[in-house]
Amino acid sequence: MYAILDIETTGGKYNEEGITEIAIYRFDGHKIVDQFSSLVNPEIPIQPFVVNLTGINSEMLRHAPKFYEIAKRVIEITNDCILVAHNALFDKRILTTEFDRLGYQFEKETLCTVELSKKLIPDMPSYSLGKLVRSLGIPLSDRHRAQGDAKATVALFKMLLDKDKSKEIITETLRTEPKRQLEPKLIDIIKNTPSETGVYYMRNEAGKLIYIGKSKNIKKRLTQHFTSDNRKSKKIQLEVKSVSYEKTGNELIALLKESEEIKHNKPIYNRALRRTKFTHQLTSFVDENGYINLKIEKADARKKAITTFGNYQQAKTALYKIAEEYQLCQKLTGLNNTENQCFNYTISECFGACINKEPVAKYNTRVQEFLNKYSFENQNMLIIDRGREIEERSVILIENGIYKGYGFYNLNHQINNPAILKSIITPMQNNRDVQHIIQNYLRRKKGLKIVNLSPKTVN
Structure with missing residues (x-):
């Protein structure tokens, strides 16, 4: 749990300043769960430059509570x-x-958003x-008012948590909060997840990552982990x-984060997921x-793939749909192994x-239309999807056919302004696994919003 705060003071000599305004947001790592803000009567004069900076003057504080109140x-x-500030x-x-x-005696661990x-x-x-x-x-x-600055710091800290791929912030939090680190019963862990x-x-008792997973329902997935009697689950x-x-x-972002962070952190019980996620690819x-x-071929990193598949049957099913959508010949797609005309020609569908x-x-x-749509090569686009809250959206950036990362935004100008777009994106590694994840997801989710960009937009 974090207390994200901002304090305005009177200015003056070191350790002789008084508080004029304070705002605190209690933040659980995902949302604000409590908040407090107040003007404070410091009982000492406010420096003139501080009055000009904050707009807070002695008259405004005449009837404000004193700090002890x-x-x-x-x-x-x-x-x-x-404490976060x-x-x-x-x-x-x-x-x-x-x-x-x-x-x-007021003793607290701190995290500094500047550092x-x-x-x-x-x-x-x-x-x-x-x-x-x-x-x-x-x-x-x-x-320069406590509530406005503290609220902005909450949003900044939330972004920093997203960008912290090594999870150093969370690990440090667990290290400094031993009461919260050790839950005596698995049911208590489940109770505290959404x-x-x-x-x-x-994490284990030392705070070391032992397993990373993703789920559309975290609570349900943890229940499965903690009630399963297979060998790995029992060890966990x-x-x-x-x-x-x-x-x-x-x-989609859950899949991409899981893939990236397993490769980055190499948890002991994620060995199977470190391997490539696909077995077959489509080439031309x-x-x-x-x-x-x-x-359709077996996955081969030496060859350029149009798209990839988890198994052969998935690839074949997808290719049948592609052939139907673009009216492609089954012989020239390898779906009908024949020396002569394909079956579809005999029924006037080729x-x-x-x-x-x-x-x-x-x-x-027609083949090129398919290639232009399904191949990432040279594509510049944003994939827009749901965010973590009702008013929030997620964005994935593909630049020159390369997955650059993801981010979250509330305001359209954040993705329409190239400089801001770059700054809200959490950089991620591009590899064949993430290309597979994105392409497979786009095949399944037809209603996603795709924003095509010109190369100059993101460079």
């Missing part, structure tokens, strides 16, 4: 939390000083909160001490008569490419 609420909302050392020092004056941003989003022009969130397309209202789509991470049941999760909103060649032929009757250019035009 809100101290109990601050303790309650930050209980069992790691933009320049966290400052906010923690101010809070610690105020509680010291009350004779109360995390420098590590996870390198090469940004500025890491000041205002300029950074503007570059990332994160809305910010009431700059019935939503996402990726889940199982003995070793698992905590499970964290990330909601993805849709299955031009025959001696000039016709473009399609052919135009005769199998016996050189249909003009080559006419037939190849």
